[in-house]
Amino acid sequence: MGDFLHKVPVDDWAHRLGAYLGSRQTLESVAIQLAVIVAMIALCLGLRLLTRPWTRRLVRTIQQRFPNWYFAVLFDRDAPLFYAWLLLAVAARAGAGFGGDWRLVAAAADVAALWLVLRISTLVLRDALVGRAVATIAWAIFALDLLGLLQPTEKALDALALTVGNLRLSVLLIAKAAIVIAVLLWAATALARVISSRLQRVAGLSPSVRVLTANLIRIALVLVALAIGLNTVGIDLTAFTVFSGAIGVGIGFGLQKIVSNFVSGIILLMERSIKPGDVIEVGNTFGHVVSLAARYTSVLGRDGKEYLIPNENLITNQVINWSYSNPLVRIDAEFGVAYASDLRQVRRLAVEAAEQATRVLATPKPVCHITGFGDSAVNLVVRFWIGDPVEGVTNIKGEVYLALWEAFREHGVELPFPQRELHLRSVPPALADNARPPPPSRKRGKSLPRT
Numbered sequence: 001m002g003d004f005l006h007k008v009p010v011d012d013w014a015h016r017l018g019a020y021l022g023s024r025q026t027l028e029s030v031a032i033q034l035a036v037i038v039a040m041i042a043l044c045l046g047l048r049l050l051t052r053p054w055t056r057r058l059v060r061t062i063q064q065r066f067p068n069w070y071f072a073v074l075f076d077r078d079a080p081l082f083y084a085w086l087l088l089a090v091a092a093r094a095g096a097g098f099g100g101d102w103r104l105v106a107a108a109a110d111v112a113a114l115w116l117v118l119r120i121s122t123l124v125l126r127d128a129l130v131g132r133a134v135a136t137i138a139w140a141i142f143a144l145d146l147l148g149l150l151q152p153t154e155k156a157l158d159a160l161a162l163t164v165g166n167l168r169l170s171v172l173l174i175a176k177a178a179i180v181i182a183v184l185l186w187a188a189t190a191l192a193r194v195i196s197s198r199l200q201r202v203a204g205l206s207p208s209v210r211v212l213t214a215n216l217i218r219i220a221l222v223l224v225a226l227a228i229g230l231n232t233v234g235i236d237l238t239a240f241t242v243f244s245g246a247i248g249v250g251i252g253f254g255l256q257k258i259v260s261n262f263v264s265g266i267i268l269l270m271e272r273s274i275k276p277g278d279v280i281e282v283g284n285t286f287g288h289v290v291s292l293a294a295r296y297t298s299v300l301g302r303d304g305k306e307y308l309i310p311n312e313n314l315i316t317n318q319v320i321n322w323s324y325s326n327p328l329v330r331i332d333a334e335f336g337v338a339y340a341s342d343l344r345q346v347r348r349l350a351v352e353a354a355e356q357a358t359r360v361l362a363t364p365k366p367v368c369h370i371t372g373f374g375d376s377a378v379n380l381v382v383r384f385w386i387g388d389p390v391e392g393v394t395n396i397k398g399e400v401y402l403a404l405w406e407a408f409r410e411h412g413v414e415l416p417f418p419q420r421e422l423h424l425r426s427v428p429p430a431l432a433d434n435a436r437p438p439p440p441s442r443k444r445g446k447s448l449p450r451t
Helices: 002-007 010-022 024-065 070-077 079-097 103-124 128-147 150-159 171-199 207-232 237-253 256-271 311-316 343-356 394-411 429-435
Strands: 161-164 167-170 279-282 285-292 296-301 306-310 329-337 367-373 378-386
Touching: 024 079, 024 103, 079 103, 103 128, 128 150, 150 167, 150 171, 167 171, 171 207, 207 256, 256 285, 256 296, 256 306, 256 311, 285 306, 296 311, 306 311, 329 343, 329 394, 343 367, 343 378, 343 394, 378 394
Parallel strands: none
Antiparallel strands: 161 167, 279 285, 285 296, 296 306, 329 378, 367 378
16 A cells, blocks of 8 residues: 555646646647547537437337337437547547647546446446446546556556466456456346347247247357456466366255256256246146246246246156147036936036136037936036136136026026935933923912902
C-alpha cells in the first residue's frame, strides 16, 4: 500500500495544474478540445438523424423474429451514446497521434462509455445487486482513468500474485478473468435462449429432440465461453491438466447424484419416453410435463402445484405415461342399480349419459357392462374415452356421474343403498321378559269429603 501511495503523482498534478492555469498554450488546447467535443456531439446528432429510420427498421425486424429479445431496444435507444463514444474515442486517438495533449477529449469519451455501460446494464441486468456491482466497477475504472491512477493500480494488483508451477495468478489476472468470463457466459446464455426459442418453432422436430438440442447447445456455448475467456486473459488451459484427475474424482463421488440426474435427463430426451406435454403418474404425483431440465423434470399437477422430480427417479422407478404413444385414455365409472331395474334400459341410459359429457369422445364409443351381482345392487361400469388427459380425469368422471344421476331420476331407476335383513329364530326368556313392556299403573286419587 505504501508503494502504491508513493506512486500517486500528487506533485505532478499540482505542477501541471499551475502550469495549465498560467499557460496560454494550455488554454488554447482546452478551447480546441472543447470545440472538438462540441463538433463530435453535433456530428453524433447528425448521424442519429440519418440512421434513425435504419435502426428502427432493424429493431422491428429483430423483435418480429425474436419477440423475447429485449436487447434489440438498445440499437435504437442508445445509438447516440454509441456514436458519441466512438467519435470522441477516434478524435482522442487522432489527436494523440499528432502529438497533442487531448486528455479532455479522452475524458469525454470515457464519460460517454460510462454512460453507455450504465444504460446497458440497467436494461440487460434484471438483478438489482448485479446491476449495482457493474455500475460500481464502471465508476471505479472511470475515476481511476480520469485521475491517472489506472496504470499504477493495475501494476499494484499485478504485484499481488501467487505462482503455482508454471501458472502465475495475480489479483489483476483473476479480476480480468472474472469480468471477461462473466460477460462471455452472459452472451452464451443469451445466445442459447435465442437458439432455443428458434428451435421451438421448428415443426419437424419432436419436443424431446428440441429440448435435447437446446441443452447440448447451451452446454457447448458455456464451455466455449469459458475456454475463450481463460485464453483471452492469458491463462493457459494446459496448466489445469494436473487438476483434471481430482475434478474427475470429485464428480464421481461428491457429485454422484447430480451427474446421475444429468445423464438420466439425456437418456430421457434421447429415447423420448417422456416429453413435454405428456401426462404422467409417478407414485402419488399426477400431472403433465412442463419442461425437461438437465437435473429434474417439471410436472404441473391439477392442483396447481409444480413438482420437480429428479430425472433419476423417472429412470429407476415405474412411471405411468398416459399419453406415451396415444393421447387417448379410457376411464371407468362404476355404479350400481336395484335388482328390480331393467338392466337393458340402464345400460342404454348409461351410454347416453356418457355421450352427453363435453370431453367424451364419440369414437371409440362409450359402452356399459354388468360386472357382477352385489349384496344390495347389480354392479355395472360405463367405459368412455377422452383425448385430453392433461385437462384432468376427476372432473370428466364427475360430469358423467352427474349425467347418470339425472338420467336415472328421470326414468325412475333406483340407486340402492346397502340393506340387511335380520331373522330372529329364538329369543331367550330373560331377554323376552326384559323386552316385554310393563303393565300400565293405576293412580288412585284422594276421595273427596262428602257434603
